Every structure is written in structure tokens, then in C-alpha cells.
Amino acid sequence: SSKRCDALREKHAEEVVKALNLGDLSSGQGLNQETTLKRCGDTRWGSHYNTLLSIINMFSAVISVLEMIIDDGPKSGQRGEAKNLLELMLSFNFVFCLHLMRNILGATDELSQALQRKDQDIVNAMNLVRLCKLQLQTMRQSGWNSLIDEVTFFCAKHDIDVPNMDDMFVDRGRSRRKAQEITNLHRYRVELYYAVLDMQLQELNSRFNETNTELLLCLACLSPNDLFSAFNKQKLLRLAQLYPNEFSTIDIMALGIQLDTYILDMRTSGEFSELKDIGDLAKRMVETKRHNVYPLVYLLITLALTLPVATASVERAFSAMNILKNRLRNRMGEQWMNDNLVVYIEKDLFNNIDNEVVMQRYQCMKTRKGQL
Incomplete structure (x- = not known):
């Protein structure tokens, strides 16, 4: 509510003033500005990361408001x-998960933001995928000690009990008879820390495996942006090798020679100097009859343009989501938004349904006082 938000801001302001007096915070222009908890959205990438950051930053104020x-x-x-939430937040388990997810979402935030940009740079995006995997793997191998030190310091600052890692783990709310006897160290390091990182790495490896990554990097070499600055002959030949049914061994040999002439023509011709994507390149080649001059290159471009067809429905869904979930409707829940998206995306199908049929269906669902 507005009352609780005001109380939260006041408590946080008091904490900031106290920290400034103790010298824990530095003052300056643009520092320590008024803030509040950020709401996480089901369909907004990166919102959960910002929410975790705000919870950590305003932890004391949140506890005070709950009290x-x-x-x-x-x-x-x-x-x-509020009592249950306070008990949960003042537990080591909550603080550990809070910092763990903050670190993981922080490691993937740059990649998440890059994949949302309209002017996606495939090369940089794939590089971010590689860096993200490397960072998560580094966290798995050598990040445990720094995380547990950070969590312990946070708990000491907020008077939260830290369990002895050599003691047996006790899962509150469950019968001890059926519980597996494990130590706190095994619980937090193996079942939480390693398990969550492995799930994240497995998901990234599944979505961006070596074959998909190589294919995307090869496709990026066809981009006409910045006078074909991404052009790479060897990668384009490798792209042709991925289509053995379309390119024979002789075709690939001929393609290598054709690419030399093609890139020289493209970079010296003013007709191709302001193109931005592969689709524009294909259109311009047809308009200037270059598709007849460089048939093998044009075939490669055509094959590249057919790949996004598999994700057309996904692109349509995201485009529709931007229309439905606007600034005035940014608190729309996931289920309600999904229902609206189905109707909007399949509007050609729903337009064929007579309104009278829909009204009669709702009329027959239950007894109503009036006629719809």
C-alpha cells in the first residue's frame, strides 16, 4: 500500500543517515538517493535481479516495516x-538464497539485456554467452568461499544466526524421521549452490550448444551492416558445409572464389552501402540482378533467411506482448496476459467466431438474471 511504501522510504532514509554518520557510506552528488523496493514482473527480463538488489539494499528498512x-x-x-515473512527473512537460508540468486542473475544480466535489444549483435551476444558460461563455471569452482563469507558478514550485520556447517541440517516443518541426515555444509554447498549453478549451466549449454553457436556466428558474417564489416570468408564457407544437400564439394570450391568478387563488389558499390540486415541485402540483390551474378552467395543468403521461420511464433508473441502489456497495464499477471495473448495472436481465427456464439456459451454456463 502507499502507506507502507512511505514507511519503507522513511525507514530507509533513516538507515542511510545513520550509515553516513557512522562513515559506512560516502556522500556525494547522485549518491544515496531515495528509493523503494522494485516489483519483479513475470514477463520482464532482469526485473528479478533488480528486485534482489533492492531487497539487499533496503533489508533493514524492510525488517522495520514488517515489525x-x-x-x-x-x-x-x-x-x-508479516510475522511469517519476518521469520523467513531473518533466517540464514533466506539470506543465503538471496545472495546466491543475486550473483547468478548478475552474471547473466548482461546476456539477458543483450538478447532483448532490437539491434541484436549476434557476434557480441555469442561472446556474452561464452563469458556467461565461463563466469558461472568459475563461480562453481572457486566462488563458494567468497559467497559464504559475504553471507556470514550480512548475517552478522543484521543479527541473524549462522549455523555451524559441520552440524546436521534440520529442515523445519518436516518430520525428522523421514529426513535424510546431511550436514549444513552438504545442504548449502551441494544441494543448493552446486545444484543451482549446474541447472543454469545446463540450460545455457542446451540453448547455446556448439552447433547452434557456430551457426549463428557464421550467419553474422552475412550482415551488410557497416559496409560488411562482419564478413569472414572462412566462416561463410563453413556455413555452406553445414548444408551438404545444397552445396556439393565443387560448389564450395566455386563459392570461395565467388565470395572474393562478391565482397569487393558490395564494398565498392553505393547501392549496398546503407543496408542494415540480411533481408534488405537479399532484396537489393534481386533489384540489381546481383542474385544472378552471385547465385551461390544468394543461395547462402536465402538459407540464412529461412532459419528465423522456426522462431516466428516466438517473435510474434513478444511483439504482441509489447502491445498488450503497456505502461498502463504493467501489473498484468502471467495467466491473464497469456489468455490475452492467445486471443490477440490468433485474432484471424477468433474473428471468424460470431459474437452471438460466444454470448450464448457464457449464457449457458450458469443461470443468469438477465439475457446477455
Whole structure:
């Protein structure tokens, strides 16, 4: 509510003033500005990372507001919910997961932002994929000690008990008879830390395996942007080798010679100097009859243009989402948005359904006082 948001800002301001007086924070222009918790969205990439950052930054203020709700909350349900949430946040398990997910989402944030840009640079995006995998692997191999030190320091700062890692792990709310006997170290290091990192690495390796990465990097060499600055003859020949049904051994040999003439023509011709993507390049080649001059290169471009067809439905969904979930409707839930997207994306199908049929269906669902 607005009242709780105001209280949260006031508490955070008090914490900032206190930290400035103690010398824990430095003052200066643009520093320590007023802020609040950021809401995470189901369909907004990067919002969860920003939410975790704001929780860590305003942790003391959040705890103070929860204590206020417990003391003077207007409803018993709110007081009970605040009490449970306070108990959860003041636990080592919560702090550990908070910092773990902050580090993982922080490692993937640049890649996430790059994949959302309209002017996607495939080469840089694939480089970010490689760096992201490397960073996560480095975290898995040598990041445990730094994480546990950071979590321990945070717990000490906020008076949160830190369990002895050699003691047996106790899972609250579950019967100890059926619980597996493991140490706290095994629980947090193996079952949480390693498991989450392995899941993230497995997902990245599945979506960006070596074959897909090589294919995308080869495709990027066809881009006419900046006077064909991404052109690479060897990668384009490798791209042709990935299509053995279209390019024979003789065709690939001829393609190598044809590419030399092609790139010289493209870079010296003013008709191709301002092109931005492969689609524009294909159109201009047809307009200037270059597709007859360089048939093998044009075949390669045509094959490259057929690849996005597999993701056309995904692109349509994201485009529709930008229309449906605008600034005035940014709090739309996931299920409600999915229902709206289905109707919007398949509007050609739904336009063929008579409104009277829909009204009769709702009329027959239950007894109503009036006629729809």
C-alpha cells in the first residue's frame, strides 16, 4: 500500500543517515538517493535481479516495516503474514538464497539485456554467452568461499544466526524421521549452490550448444551492416558445409572464389552501402540482378533467411506482448496476459467466431438474471 511504501522510504532514509554518520557510506552528488523496493514482473527480463538488489539494499528498512505491521496491522491476517515473512527473512537460508540468486542473475544480466535489444549483435551476444558460461563455471569452482563469507558478514550485520556447517541440517516443518541426515555444509554447498549453478549451466549449454553457436556466428558474417564489416570468408564457407544437400564439394570450391568478387563488389558499390540486415541485402540483390551474378552467395543468403521461420511464433508473441502489456497495464499477471495473448495472436481465427456464439456459451454456463 502507499502507506507502507512511505514507511519503507522513511525507514530507509533513516538507515542511510545513520550509515553516513557512522562513515559506512560516502556522500556525494547522485549518491544515496531515495528509493523503494522494485516489483519483479513475470514477463520482464532482469526485473528479478533488480528486485534482489533492492531487497539487499533496503533489508533493514524492510525488517522495520514488517515489525511495524506486526505491532499495529489493521487485520490479523496481515499481522500473521508479516510475522511469517519476518521469520523467513531473518533466517540464514533466506539470506543465503538471496545472495546466491543475486550473483547468478548478475552474471547473466548482461546476456539477458543483450538478447532483448532490437539491434541484436549476434557476434557480441555469442561472446556474452561464452563469458556467461565461463563466469558461472568459475563461480562453481572457486566462488563458494567468497559467497559464504559475504553471507556470514550480512548475517552478522543484521543479527541473524549462522549455523555451524559441520552440524546436521534440520529442515523445519518436516518430520525428522523421514529426513535424510546431511550436514549444513552438504545442504548449502551441494544441494543448493552446486545444484543451482549446474541447472543454469545446463540450460545455457542446451540453448547455446556448439552447433547452434557456430551457426549463428557464421550467419553474422552475412550482415551488410557497416559496409560488411562482419564478413569472414572462412566462416561463410563453413556455413555452406553445414548444408551438404545444397552445396556439393565443387560448389564450395566455386563459392570461395565467388565470395572474393562478391565482397569487393558490395564494398565498392553505393547501392549496398546503407543496408542494415540480411533481408534488405537479399532484396537489393534481386533489384540489381546481383542474385544472378552471385547465385551461390544468394543461395547462402536465402538459407540464412529461412532459419528465423522456426522462431516466428516466438517473435510474434513478444511483439504482441509489447502491445498488450503497456505502461498502463504493467501489473498484468502471467495467466491473464497469456489468455490475452492467445486471443490477440490468433485474432484471424477468433474473428471468424460470431459474437452471438460466444454470448450464448457464457449464457449457458450458469443461470443468469438477465439475457446477455
